[in-house]
Amino acid sequence: MLHWALCQHDALWGSEESDFLRPMIEGALTAYTEGTSRGDRHWLVREKVDKNEFLAHVGLGLNALYTGHADGRRWVEQTPSYTLCADGLAQLFPTAQFLVLSRDGRQVVESSRAMMQLSHRRACKWWRLYTDAARDFQATHPERCLQLRFEDLLVETAATLGRTFEFLGLEPIDAATKFITEREPINAAPGRAGESSGDKLAARWHRWSGGQRRMFLRTCGPALRRLGYEADDSWASGPRS
Numbered sequence: 001m002l003h004w005a006l007c008q009h010d011a012l013w014g015s016e017e018s019d020f021l022r023p024m025i026e027g028a029l030t031a032y033t034e035g036t037s038r039g040d041r042h043w044l045v046r047e048k049v050d051k052n053e054f055l056a057h058v059g060l061g062l063n064a065l066y067t068g069h070a071d072g073r074r075w076v077e078q079t080p081s082y083t084l085c086a087d088g089l090a091q092l093f094p095t096a097q098f099l100v101l102s103r104d105g106r107q108v109v110e111s112s113r114a115m116m117q118l119s120h121r122r123a124c125k126w127w128r129l130y131t132d133a134a135r136d137f138q139a140t141h142p143e144r145c146l147q148l149r150f151e152d153l154l155v156e157t158a159a160t161l162g163r164t165f166e167f168l169g170l171e172p173i174d175a176a177t178k179f180i181t182e183r184e185p186i187n188a189a190p191g192r193a194g195e196s197s198g199d200k201l202a203a204r205w206h207r208w209s210g211g212q213r214r215m216f217l218r219t220c221g222p223a224l225r226r227l228g229y230e231a232d233d234s235w236a237s238g239p240r241s
Helices: 002-006 021-034 051-069 080-092 105-115 120-140 150-155 157-168 174-181 198-205 210-226
Strands: 012-014 074-076 098-102 145-149
Touching: 002 012, 002 157, 002 174, 021 051, 021 080, 051 074, 051 080, 080 098, 080 120, 098 120, 098 150, 105 120, 105 210, 120 145, 120 210, 145 150, 145 157, 150 157, 157 174
Parallel strands: 012 074, 098 145
Antiparallel strands: none
């Protein structure tokens, strides 16, 4: 949703999820390791090419590929799995900026179970894995990251997009706001705008078994609180299963 809203701006361009950058990073790192394994008998070492320089030049080619399809505009990438290789992306694209979009973990678990057919346990671990990876990346690259919340995009759309465009050095546009406010939210199930408050969450999550609720709190509770969401133990109470 955020990706396509931003792409309403004339200065930005985006397309579908790519999924090829992560194996590209892994391949480039393997190539650098193999290309430096014999010390100064290898070209990279003899020419004093360090890992950052090597990856940045690999990124130049990839950036040219994206930019060519974007007709010279700044391109936006939306592949969620890239959260797990953000450090590599930062090396490939040294001037890239990163938008870290969080969402209430309970909604993500529900969505993951419904859309990706994940087990409850795996969905909980999956959300925590991505959330922790994003937190670690922000800690090492704070000047390159802007933290956003999915719920704010639905409830305070203009203000949230305004902060986003300011971070990107662009003037905000009404078309981006209308993309969200005048259509059904993308990936908003099972909740909608304003339904992330504690009371409404508790009412919806009572259909989880007591064991599922306790598992979520053990696995995701600390990360949920760090992101500013309420994780009241009272909604996790119930019969043991």
